[in-house]
Amino acid sequence: MTYRVVHYINQFFAGIGGEEQAGQKPLLKEGIVGPGQALAAEFGDKATIVATVVCGDGYFAENMDEATETIIGLIASCKADAVIAGPAFNAGRYGTACGAVCTAVKDRLAIPALTAMYPENPGVDLFRKETIIVETADSARGLRKAVPPMASILLKLLEGRELGLPAEEGYLPQGLRKNLFRAEPGAERAASMLVKKLRGEPFETEYPMPVFDRVPPAPALKDLKGARIALVTSGGIVPKGNPDHIEASSASRYGEYDISGVSDLTSADYATAHGGYDPTYADGDADRVLPVDVLREMEREGIFAKLHDLFYTTVGNGTPVAMAARFGREIAVKLREAAVDAVILTST
Amino acid sequence: MVKEIERAGFPVVHMCTIIPISQTVGANRIVPTIAIPHPFGDPTKSPEEEKALRRALVEKGLKALQTEITEQTVFND
Amino acid sequence: MKLELHRLKVRRLAWGSRTAFDKGLLSIDRSALTDLLAKDGRFRSVTLDLALPGESVRIIPVKDVIEPRCKLDGPGEVFPGFIGDVETVGEGATLVLEGAAVVTCGAIVGFQEGIIDMSGPGADYTPFSKTCNLVVTFEPVDGLEKHEYEAACRMAGFRAARYLADSVRDVAAETIDTVQWPPLSEAMTAHPGLPKVAYLYMLQSQGLLHDTYLYGVDVKRILPTLVSPTEVMDGAVVSGNCVSACDKNSTYAHQNNPVIAALLARHGREINFVGCIVTNENVTLADKKRSSAAAVKLARMLGVEGLVISEEGFGNPDADLIMNCRRAEAAGIRTVLITDEFAGSDGASQSLADAAPEATAVVSVGNANARVVLPPMERVIGFPREANVIAGGFDGSMRDDGSIEVELQAITGATNELGFSRLSAVTV
Known part of the structure; x- marks a missing residue:
């Protein structure tokens, strides 16, 4: 045709x-x-x-x-x-x-x-x-x-x-990483590359190092006593049973969960969905990854005004940076609407 | 995530164990924690000791949030 | 140290009244081996299956793959610290059943086990579609704690591998390879004019289910140390790993470490290969720094000019990899790194969690986030529903027609960072 x-x-x-x-x-x-x-x-x-x-x-x-x-x-x-x-x-x-x-x-x-x-x-x-x-x-x-x-x-x-x-x-690289099979196994290529590098001969790296962008630091929190603090984590803490099916690795989504009235993350109600670290400790006491218990205590003592009712969570295990950046942007919009003042982000 | 939230104007403290990754990725306020599988805990200690340890870390995080910085800063103490 | 590898080439597997080898056919006494493995009271059931190259067979969820080997002569036994004693291995003679593999299969963590397809598109990505596999599937007794379950499966794999080789120990080898490993005093002055090179061998050691063992010692508890290639060939390093299937080093990959093979192949011609430095990937920053410093110190003590550094796993181990690279380059040692990538299924994201300008020479063994559709197979060994929870699978991975859409992450050995296969990635 x-x-x-x-x-x-x-x-x-x-x-x-x-x-x-x-x-x-x-x-x-x-x-x-x-x-x-x-x-x-x-x-x-x-x-x-x-x-x-x-x-x-x-x-x-x-x-x-x-x-x-x-x-x-x-x-x-x-x-x-x-x-x-x-x-x-x-x-x-x-x-x-x-x-x-x-x-x-x-x-x-x-x-x-x-x-x-x-x-x-x-x-x-x-x-x-x-x-x-x-x-x-x-x-x-x-x-x-x-x-x-x-x-x-x-x-x-x-x-x-x-x-x-x-x-x-004849087209310009789009910046996408694409798999292919090369003629030699990786170990052979590594040994050959090292020989060339040692001899000062030209060689081509198979992965040019990325340059990460930078964000200027946000202004400091001025009034802690009046502040609303939110918790965000890449450590995969979720209500037990992982209701939103956040993937153990390469997460495609994040969860938003209500912790109003929760003063301690117990093993009966919370666990980790993260597939990249030994889950024993987080499953035993999720406060070890997301310190809700002490934040609640400090809230009661009036050290700050309020622990935000919702926490945001995903699994930072093999999750593409572009995906994590999207989660970050979406979460930021929600935090703004909720008049949050500062964020504690925990990672495993 | 940490950068995008900060880009939106919130002060963020990144509390994590593997500082070099946080530094490479570009978090600005960084507080080191204990270990990858238990950043805010130490299972070898009693629950009370663990909680005290956790509280100290969170206090450090709040202090970092209240500190004006002009460049990436690791709050070691 | 001198090690002879006595090789028998296995081309077929079959059940037989006794375990024997004859002209490429390895017959296996199914009941004798089942009985041997079932002695471990931690198993409710032990099932043996055969899976051969080209068959329409899927194995899921795969824990580890082990090559059948046993000692014929010399001190110790293969898999020291687990079988036999903790005697130093790597000398004498070892029988290798080349082309055969023991595949252990059990749903220990669920999301950390892998898939092996013996034919179809998935077979291109796993080295173990080309081996004749004895698959051992375990079900634990009720309430068995998962660390215990892992330990039981690990032991059973070694027992089965050693049993197969030991049962045919009287058969004369078809080929014998000899590896001669000199003492350091000789190695230091050998091959004048060739650059001294070592291998920095990073092992996953992040927690009870993410572990590797050296002579039975959990490597998170070691300081970096020197081993000879012949010790590695005798199973001094074994996997106890439950991490993403694509880039955990199976015991088979350790036994046949391709970096060691590539360096030995150039030894005396292009380089003077003087040693393997084993190091770990731990969970605290202090541990990471300590190990990195000590590993590079060993490289400096050996006076090497170059290092091949292989990573195991991804994410925070990227920090260990980059730290090792920076320290070595700062000490004037040229490095080549082997790693896989997690660049997103569209390849648009950054591939590593850490980076450094010093890392000018990197071998990529592929983007583990790339997706592949695995068509249905006539026979499935194991527990197919695990595909939905395996790392690299996602909710709904298992389709109604029995096909599975997964990331390469879920395929055993797909992006092996010892550089086992030809997979790589480029920027398009």
Whole structure:
């Protein structure tokens, strides 16, 4: 079959004009416009560019939601099987628009989409995780080289075939870790790598170390006596029976449990769901992980105003950082609504 | 989790045993605890001693929350 | 120290009236072995099954895998501290039933045991789909405390492995490998011009159910120490582990430690391999620092220029791994680390709990969060419903048609951090 492809480009590549025409609203043109010629030639009879959507870079940047909405509508009206955007080369607003359009197409129309740009285009950092971006030169002189990988990757996506490695296929790494089988077992690779490292020969690590981001410290708690303190834990303390089925490892959810009136976490009512440490001690007395008993005591003594009625818990065992970050954001919203002043987060 | 809660503006004290991980991940107020399977307890001690130990740790945590800091700080005592 | 490994290649298993070996066929006297294992009063039942490569068989929940070995000659017995005495092993002759394995199966902790598929997509991920497996399934007596249950299963696995080898000890070996391990005084001056290298062998030791034993000693109680590769081959290091199945080192993986094999293969040609430093992964920061400092001190005393460091497990042991790396690099010792990754099922998350710029050479043995669908098998040995609670399984893992969707985490040996298999990960 011949796939129906819609091409997205800006006002400049559509021949409408330069910066003075950047306010161009989205419009649909039948068939091929501008750089679509080269793409169509590369597709051969496997895919046809049925229409081209054009939008001014300035208009898109200033009206992102509205423009996206209109563009998605135009693409949907073409009964497209896939969308190809750009190449945007090193044009920042164009690259951002291409990335945003491809992401919206994937999310809302559930069809393949890809774009192409220069690695330093700001659109790369914004959208590389969401969409495939083929690497190009920094100017339109690189069009001829960009077209073959754009066409071949889009066809692979349309046919549901698996993509090879970024360097082989010509796209920018999305930052996702993907499993593969190498030629040699890990121990052999380690020994060879060590020999190279000792000889000062070049070698390639299989896992480049991540750089963790930093958050500035929040201001200190000013008034302890009047403070509402909340407890959060990654130690997996849950009501016995784990009512929300939080996974022992790689948790996909967190629990929110009411401890109003509870002055001690007893082994009759609480246990740990964590699969990464010996549960004997936490199961015997969950206060060893989540110190409710002493906090309740201090609350009674008036050292602080209130222990928050709800505690939040998950299992920090092989749980992806991205997942934990999502839990953190969601929990923070709930803590704000509950007028909590400070948080004690315990980990095992 | 600790960073996202702090990013939302709450002072957070991270009470955990393996300080290097907390430091790498980027918690700001860190209070060391006893051991991974029992951060706030010591099963070799009597329940009363254990609770006293736990109270001392929590007090340390509250003190950390009340301390202004400009960079990552481990509250050792 | 000189150790001869007398090898018989097992290609098939079958039940027989007596345990015997003939041209690749290992016949097993089912009732004699059942009786031997059932002597342990902690078991209500002991069941033996066979699982061969290519069969439509799933084994779940797997606790440990052990290679059948016994001493033919020399001091001690395999698995010292558990079988025979605590005599130093690693010298003389040891019989190896290569290609055979004892797989122990029991729902001890529930979420910490693994899955072995003998065919299908799951078989690609476990080394033990290629071995001829004698599966021993245990049910405990009512009320048996789980640490006791673990100890009973551990012992039974060693007994079965030793029984199989010992029963065919009179059969002449098909091949004999000899490993000669010199005293330090010789090793230090051997192979001038080649860099001295050691192996820093990290062992899980986080609690009663996350433990590894060295000569029967729980390694959380040791200070890092030196062992020879031949001691490891004789079962000086054994698993008592109930942690995620993908990256706990089975006893089989210790007996056949591939890092030791890779370093021995380069010994005298590219490197001068001078020793294995065994260290632990403990639960307090002081213990972690103490062990890391002592392990790197041993490496410095040996005067090595390079270290291969293998981790066991994930999460807080990442801190031990990174600490060992930083200390060694600070002492001028070049390191290569072997670890697995927990990057999320989509691979988008950070892979390790700890990190350091000094870790410039890392071998990844794969992302354990990646998911795989295991189709139904004709025969299931063990307790299939455990899939829902196994680490790496999730609520609803077991589908109505008998297939299971799990993370690789649930598959025994899938991301073995001794570098047993070819699995790895890349950034795409």
